[in-house]
Amino acid sequence: MHSIRAFRGVASEEGRMTEEPHRPVIRPEPVEGRPAPVVRIERLSIALPEGADRPFAVERVNFNLRPGELLCVVGESGSGKSMSANALMGLLPDTVRVAEGRILLEETDLLREPADKLYDVRGRRVAMIFQEPMSALNPLMKVSAQIEEVFEAHGLLTPKERKDKALQLLTEVGLPDPPRAADSYPFQLSGGQRQRVMIAMALALEPQVLIADEPTTALDVTTQAQILKLIARLQKERNMAVMFITHDFGVVAEIADYVTVMQLGRIVESGPADEVLYSPEHPYTKKLIAAIPKLRAGAAEKTASAPVLTVEDLTKTYHMGGGFFKRQRDVHAVKGVSFTLGRGETLGIVGESGSGKSSVGRCLVRLQDPTSGRVLLGDKDMAHLKGTELRAVRRRIQMIFQDPFSSLNPREKVGRIIADGPIAYGEDPKRALSRAAALMEMVGLDPRGVNRFPHEFSGGQRQRIGIARALALEPEIIVADEAVSALDVSIQAQVLDLLGTLKKDLNLSLIFITHDLRVAAQICDRVMVMQKGEVVEIGPGAAIFGAPKHAYTQSLIDAIPGREKEAAMA
C-alpha cells in the first residue's frame, strides 16, 4: 500500500537513516525439529519506478515460512515489509516490477506462474488480512455474502453449504451472536468484530499460509490483545504458516516465533524471536527496541501549582436523528468530567475509542460546544463565551491533531499555514511570516521550508509543522489529540522529545490525549483514564501505572502487548 511518494519521503525523514552502514545480522536458522518451509522467498528484489528515492523497494530479501510458525516482519514505514507480502500474494501495484528472485510455494515459483493459475492460489493456499478493518470489507455487502464469495470464487460447495460454512467460520473466530453478524453489514460491526470477519474470510479455505499486514494497528489495545490471541490460536490449531507484518515490537514480543527486521528494503537482522528481542545486534534493531516507550512513569511528580485550566462537570451529548417522524437518540460522549491542569503540567487522557477522550479535547478548544459544564481559563469560561470574547480566548489554548496528512491544507505553503493564526489576530502578515520561519527552526525544521507545500514533508516533519502552527499563537495550553499515533516509533520518540523540550522552554501546559498507555506513561505527570464518557481514575502517572485502583485501568495495562518481556528487552 505504499505510494511512490511515501518512498520519497523516507530520504528526507529527519536523522533516521544516518547511521553508518552495518553488516546485516542473519542468525543461522535452526533446522532440527522444525518442519520444512512451505514458502521460500529467495533473493527477492522489487524495482521501484524511476524517480523514487531508491532503486529497489525490497532488495535481495529471503524469508522462510514454516507450518505452525509465526514470522514477524518488523520495520518502519517504507521499509518494504508490506511490499514483500504483496509480492507473495501476487498483489503488487502496477508501478513496481520484480527484478530478481523466486517465491516458492512448495515447489511452484509464484513469480513465474501464469496469471490465471494465481487465482487458485490466492484465497485458497495463501490468504491475507489487512490493517484497516474499517475499509477492508465491502460496505454494501452483508458479511455472510462476503465470506460465501470465497467459496464461490473457487467453485466450491453449493450456495446452501456456503452459507452454513460462513456461519461456522464466524462462530470459530469468536464473534458474539454469529447469525446476527452474518446478516449484518460491515458498518454495523465494531473494528475488532470486522477484523474477526476478515480472519474468518481468510481461513475459509484452510490456507497453508496466512499473511497478516498490521492487522491490529488500527485497533484498541484490549481488542488488539484479543485478536492476537485469536491469530495465535488458529495458527496452532490449523498448523498454518503465518507472516505477520508489524512495526510494533510489543506485538513481536507477544506472538513471534521468528523475527526479521527490515530497513529501507533490506533485511538487517533476523533470527529466533527471543534472540532478536533480548540480544539485538544490529544498531537499527537496537534503536527500534530502545525507542519503545517503557511503561513506567518517567517524570517525577510535580508539586501542585496554581491551575491554568479548571474543568467542571463537562458534559457532551450528541443528538442523533430527529425529524418529522423520527425520534431523537442521545449519545452521551462525555458525562460530568472534572479535572484541573497546573501550569507546566502534562496531563494524559487515556482510553479506548469511544471513551470520550477526543470529545473532551474538542470541547476544551471549543471546536465543539459542550452541552453543559464549565471550562475555566483563569476567570474566562471557554464553554460559554461567544463572538469576540471567545475569539480573544481561543489563542490561549491550541490543538495539535492526529493525522499529519489531512490536518494541513494541501494548497497552502507551510509558512502561510503557520502564520494564518497570528494574521487572523491582526498581526502584520510580513512579520507573521518571518516569525513562521523562526518557529520552523524552533521545531527542528529548515526555516527555508516555509515556501514549500505540506506534501513535500514526511509524516514526522508535518507533525512538527502542526506543532509550530499551534505555537504561533503563543498559547498557554496545548491539547495534543493522538499527536504521535500515526508516526513510526523512532519518529514518535523524536516528536515526544520535542514536545517535552518546548513545554519546558515555553512553560506550556499540555493535555495529551492518547490510546497508547506506554506513551502516556513516558511523558505525563498525571494521567486520567476514561471509559464510556466517564473518568474512572485520575492521578500521578507512577500511581496509575504502578498500582491501578480501577479494574478497567488494570485491564488496559494487561492488554499491552509484550509487557511480560519488557524488562528483559531493556
Added chain:
Amino acid sequence: MARFIAGRLLKAIVILICITILNFFLIHAAPGDPAAVMAGEAGETDAVFLQQLRERFGLDQPLYMQLFIYLKSVVQLDLGYSYRQQFPVLDLIADRLPATLLLSLSAFVISLGLGILAGAVASARQGRWSDTLISMVALIFYATPLFWLALMAVLLFSVQLGWLPGFGYETVGAGYTGIARALDILSHLVLPALTLGLFFMAVYVRMTRASMLEVNTMDFVKTAKAKGLRPGVIQRRHVLRNALLPVVTLAGLQAGQLVGGAVLIETVFAWPGIGRLMFEALSQRDYNLLLGVFVISAAMVLLFNLITDVLYRVVDPRIRVTS
C-alpha cells in the same frame, strides 16, 4: 420506509406551495399581461375593451386576491382555465405530458445506460486508446449545441438515408392502431431520444469512470483480489456497485429536468410535448397555463427527488439503517 416516504411527501407539498407562490409573483413581475397581448394581437388599443378583458380574466383583482384564488383552486387539483386556448389547463397538460415523458424518459434511460456502460469500460481500460476514444466521443456530444446535433441527425438519418422520420410524434392520418401505432411512435422517437440521450450521456461517462477508478483503490477491492476472485467479478460486484452511489445522486438531479429539459429537442423535432406548450404560453402571457406547467414540472422534480432518495436507501444499506 413508509414513514420516511410520508414525511418526505409532506415536505414536498409544502415546498410545492412555496414554489407556486414564488412562480406566481415572478410571472406577474414580467411586463404585460394576457389581456394586453390579446388586445395587441387584435389591434385594439381601446382602454375600455382592455378593461373588459381584464375583468373577464379576473386580472382586475388585487394581486393577493388573485394569488389566493389560484392557490385555492390548485389545492383542489384544478389548474384553472386557459383563455388563450379555450381549454382547462389540466386538459392541455394531460394532453402533452405523455409525449414529453416518453421522450425524456427514453433519453434518460439511454444516457444513464450508455453512460454507465461506457464509463465502466473506460475505467477498465484506463489510459489506453479505447478510454481516450470513449471520453472524446462523449465530450463531442456534450460540447456540440443540442439543436445542431438534432438538425444533423435529421439531415443524415431522415433526409439523406431516409431510415427514420425526422419530425412529429406519429404519422398523421395513417390511422394505425395497436402494435402498428406503437411501432410508428417508436420510429418517431428514436432520433429525438437518441440525440437528447447522447447529449446527457457525457456526464455519466465521466462520473462513472472517475468514481470506478477511485473505488478501485479502496481496501475492499484488494480484499476481493486476495480472495482469488476474477477481475470481471470484482469490477461488477465490488467496484461498480460502490461507484454507482454518486451516479445515482446525479441521475436523480437530472431526472428532475425531465419535463422542462427537452424544450429545444421538442422544437427541432416538432414533438408535441410540454416544452413547446410552455414556450407558447410564455410568449402569449398565458398566466394560468404557464403557472400550470410550472406546478407540474415542480411536482415532477420533487417526485423524482423522492424516488432518488428511496433508491439510495435501497442501494446503500448505511443510509437505510442509521436513519
